[in-house]
Every structure is written in structure tokens, then in C-alpha cells.
Amino acid sequence: MVIKLETVLVEIEGPVATISLDRPEKKNAMNPQMHADMNAALDEIEAAGGVKVVVVTGNGDSFSAGMDLEECFLRPYEDPMLFYRTNLVALRWFKRLKAFPAVTVAKVNGFAFGGGVLVTGICDLAVASEGVLFGLSEINFGIFPAGGASWAAANNLPRKQALYYILTGDTFTGAQAQEFGLVNRAVPAEELDAETDRIVAKLVRKNPVTLELAKQVYEHNRATDLPAAIDYDQAKLWELSRLTGNEWINVALKQFEKRSFQPGLSTYRRGDAAS
Ligand code: COA
Numbered sequence: 001m002v003i004k005l006e007t008v009l010v011e012i013e014g015p016v017a018t019i020s021l022d023r024p025e026k027k028n029a030m031n032p033q034m035h036a037d038m039n040a041a042l043d044e045i046e047a048a049g050g051v052k053v054v055v056v057t058g059n060g061d062s063f064s065a066g067m068d069l070e071e072c073f074l075r076p077y078e079d080p081m082l083f084y085r086t087n088l089v090a091l092r093w094f095k096r097l098k099a100f101p102a103v104t105v106a107k108v109n110g111f112a113f114g115g116g117v118l119v120t121g122i123c124d125l126a127v128a129s130e131g132v133l134f135g136l137s138e139i140n141f142g143i144f145p146a147g148g149a150s151w152a153a154a155n156n157l158p159r160k161q162a163l164y165y166i167l168t169g170d171t172f173t174g175a176q177a178q179e180f181g182l183v184n185r186a187v188p189a190e191e192l193d194a195e196t197d198r199i200v201a202k203l204v205r206k207n208p209v210t211l212e213l214a215k216q217v218y219e220h221n222r223a224t225d226l227p228a229a230i231d232y233d234q235a236k237l238w239e240l241s242r243l244t245g246n247e248w249i250n251v252a253l254k255q256f257e258k259r260s261f262q263p264g265l266s267t268y269r270r271g272d273a274a275s
Helices: 032-048 069-074 080-098 115-122 137-141 149-156 159-168 174-180 189-204 208-222 226-243 247-257
Strands: 002-004 008-013 016-021 053-058 062-064 103-108 111-113 125-129 133-135 171-173 185-187
Touching (some): 008 032, 016 032, 032 069, 032 080, 053 062, 053 189, 062 103, 062 115, 069 080, 080 115, 103 115, 103 189, 115 125, 115 149, 125 174, 125 189, 133 174, 137 159, 149 159, 171 174, 174 185, 208 226, 226 247
Parallel strands (some): 016 053, 053 103, 103 125, 111 133, 125 185
Antiparallel strands (some): 002 008, 008 016, 133 171
């Protein structure tokens, strides 16, 4: 299924949805229309049901040049309510993407500045072409990274690197982004699709409920102490068991009992249980 919105293209093929930012002539800068379209794209993907992985990428030579500096900032600035409402639509999909039930993968195909770094950082996983340029360029026009971009830097880059790029506005490459941990892998541009597909293929074989809860458990447990994390794990494990009809016991561990797979090296066959 292909859904063409004004500035965003959504393709849903079974368990995989691909969102392509589609304003290549403006380097996929996110204008108010794109923010509205991104909310609509997430609505469509949720409504389709059964999507396990969402890939976010850009059409043309950019992932995204970040917020549209004219349409989101310059033009509405004089009208505080308009400015507030315009940017609320953006902040809404950033928050939604971060908490999205499916696994999100940024496929960074080109320039990623400001909001482009933010989206890369918000996604669960990220793959980049090694030569792409990232930048927290806000300091270059006199502000600090906002709207979640400082959060993305703080949570995806080591402290000295985060502060260096926040304070200087220098660019860094996809290869450096891999070194810092902002992306899982940086590959030659011609391998970007195949590398992303390889990761997506691994994910779609897993139980979607387990993927969703694994994300929740990770995010919760990063921000808590061990006793609270253990209690949360226990509660979520019971929730998982009930939501999946005990698939891990009844299917996965039964297969292990027959020695038909080694969980350290591969995943169980979901077969009829697959959803
Ligand atoms: N907001 C609004 N318009 C933008 C934009 C942004 N963030 N980024 C690029 N554009 C526009 C350019 O103004 C230009 O518009 P025009 O054709 O009407 O003149 C068009 O996109 C193409 O950009 P251009 O600068 O000509 O391309 P380039 O390949 O030479 O450079 C960038 C690409 C990304 C390096 C450069 O456009 C840039 O620095 N953009 C701003 C990045 C930024 O600071 N983002 C942070 C936002 S939070």
C-alpha cells in the first residue's frame, strides 16, 4: 500500500512501513505541512495494524535539513499563538515516534541537520551512509538545539562529543556517527538499502508484542535503579506472557527442548504463531 501525502510518502508492505520525507528541493526541511503529514503517516501506520518496523528516510540527497527555518520559525514568530501551534504539531510527532509501538529505524541517506539529528536519535536504530553529514547547526543561527534535539544529542552521543557539536555547530560524518553511537552502522552509500534491509529482516521474524515490550522495558529501566527495574521486568514478563498466549513457553522453549534451535545463535520459528 502506498500513501502519498503532500510532503511524505508512506509505503506499507506487510510488517514493514517506510516513511520517506519528500521535499527534496528543500533538503527535506520539515515545514508545518510535513509535521502534519508525519502525524498523518503515523496514524496510517497504526491503522494498518501489523506493522513491526518503521523505516524513516529521505528522498533525494538529504535525510532532513531539520526544521524549516522560514516556515516554522521566521514567519510565525511575530504571532505567539501561531508559533506555538505550528511547533506543537512537530513536537507531537517527535514524541509519538519516540514512543511508537513498532521498532523505528532511521535510514540516513544524506544531510541530517538539527531536526534530522533529532529524528535519527529518537529512532530505536539507525543506519547511515558513511559520508553523510550530520550537524547540530542551531548555534550557527544563534540558538541551542531545542524541540528534543539536545535530548537526542545527550542520549546518543558521548558527553564531550555532544557538547562539542552543540557548541561549535561543526558537522560530523556518518562514519563518525557510528563511532559515537548515534547510528548502529555506517556503510558505503550503495550498501545503505541492503544493510537496512538486513536489520529489518531480523526484526520482522520476532514476536511484535515482544519487540514492543522490549522497547518499553529498555526505556523504563534506563531511568531507574535495579530493584525498580527488576520489579518492572517481572510485571512486564507476565504481561508479555498473557498478550502472546505464552508463546515463549509454548512455542519457543518447546522448540529448544527438542534442540531444534540454539537461542544464542538464532531465533525460534514462529510458524502459525506469527502475526
Ligand atoms: N529550512 C528552510 N529551508 C531550507 C533548510 C531549512 N532548514 N535547509 C535547506 N533549505 C532550502 C535552502 O534554503 C534552499 O532553498 P532555495 O532553493 O529556495 O534557495 C534549498 O533548501 C536547497 O538548499 P541549499 O542550501 O541550496 O543546498 P546545499 O546542498 O547547498 O546545502 C544544507 C544543504 C543542508 C547544508 C543547507 O541547505 C543548510 O545549511 N541548511 C540549513 C540546515 C540547518 O541549519 N538546519 C537546522 C534546522 S533546526
